[in-house]
Amino acid sequence: QVQLVESGGGVVQPGRSLRLSCAASGFTFSTYAMHWVRQAPGKGLEWLAIISYDGSNKYFADSVKGRITISRDNSKNALYLQMNSLRAEDTAVYYCARDQSWLALGIDYFDYWGQGTLVTVSS
Amino acid sequence: SSELTQDPAVSVALGHTVRITCQGDSLRGYYASWYQQKPGQAPVLVIYGNNNRPSGIPDRFSGSTSGSTASLSITGAQAEDEADYYCNSRDNSGNLYVFGTGTKVTVL
DSSP states (O other): OOEEEEEOOEEEOTTOOEEEEEEEESSOGGGSOEEEEEEOTTSOEEEEEEEOTTSSOEEEOTTTTTTEEEEEETTTTEEEEEEOSOOGGGOEEEEEEEEEEEGGGTEEEEEEEOOOEEEEEOO | OOOBEEOSEEEEOTTSOEEEEEEOGGGGTSOOEEEEEOTTSOOEEEEBTTTBOOTTSOTTEEEEEETTEEEEEESSOOGGGOEEEEEEEEOTTSSSEEEBOOEEEEEO
């Protein structure tokens, strides 16, 4: 079965960097685009970034562009999110999610989600 | 960037029907998907491509769209349907994605 397991969260001081990981299993990771989504405490979902199946294309939400990088290692079935210059407002649960696309129909959606990893930015 | 607007909260009597709406310009050109999220849990896909249910999602969940508005209906709401619901689509650029503001559904 499809499994996505995030790791790397924790407490980090403002201004520092953090790299989150997402371990994928149960499907052919190298054939799917992947997303990062976050949710601040008591708030809604915020889409952050997408990376294509081969890592050649990446897009970022305007709110975090320039501070985050998304990458993947298909040989390790792993997705990453590098976050720099962290701020208090980056405190959130960070989810990785698989992209399911029907290109011919123009349909895409997030069909599987991990359980999330909590990042707390605090001094 | 685009925005998707949802009503913050709705309530429905047990067994009755509730409709949640999601409004945004990008919905005129891109498909909507809907996600259910219960407290402390990851979101779960309930509708994709405007009106398609993934396997395992009860048929009381349905989706529709009209112009710049997507809708999620729960027909015969059950206690376990009490949750937050979020819509999603691509934004007007086609390269980015946006979630709706979320709707808390309370089953009375």
